[in-house]
Amino acid sequence: MSSRRFRLIRHQDVSGVSGTGPVAEGVQFTDGAVALRWYGDYPTTTVWDGIESVVAIHGHGGATMVEWLDPEPGPDPDLKLPPRESLRPRPWPDLHAAPEPHGPEPQDPDPLHSDRELGSHGAAPPSTWSSYRVFR
Structure with missing residues (x-):
């Protein structure tokens, strides 16, 4: 088998983000x-183990x-590639381990992804956050 091209065609925009029609190529x-x-x-470019994973995540039930x-x-x-099903799962090696924190807790460099101040029911983002940090 050689490489094979495809497109993702979205019939219904479940997330309200990408619209309908062709939304990706691969x-x-x-x-x-x-x-x-x-x-x-x-x-954005992403890499997946197989087309089944792409459909499972982005197919939105058809x-x-x-x-x-x-x-x-x-x-x-x-x-002479072995069948994919015969390969053992191999986790990524720990290439870039973060050092253990020492001393007082550091300032969170990305408060948008922090849940420290959300409390039990969440909260609105601080007014100091600019709109470019909000994901679509």
Whole structure:
């Protein structure tokens, strides 16, 4: 099998973020892994273990479908890749471990993602936060 291109077509915008129609393009690699590139105001690229993961997260129960742009080529006889199902799960190595904090608790550099001050029912963000920090 060689790489295979696709698009995500959203029929219903469940999240109210990306709209409808083509919302992303991607490629499925020979080993089944997928790279996905989102269209829109904030283009983002993500990598997935397989197309099943993409559909499970972004399919929204059928609201978004995969449109294959290339035919399924089948296995490549020149490649000797083991079947993906036979590979052991391998967690990422601890490449960049954060040092243990020492002394007083540091100032939170990103209060938008902090739940320290939310209390039991949450709270509105402080007025000092600017709108660019709000995700769509």
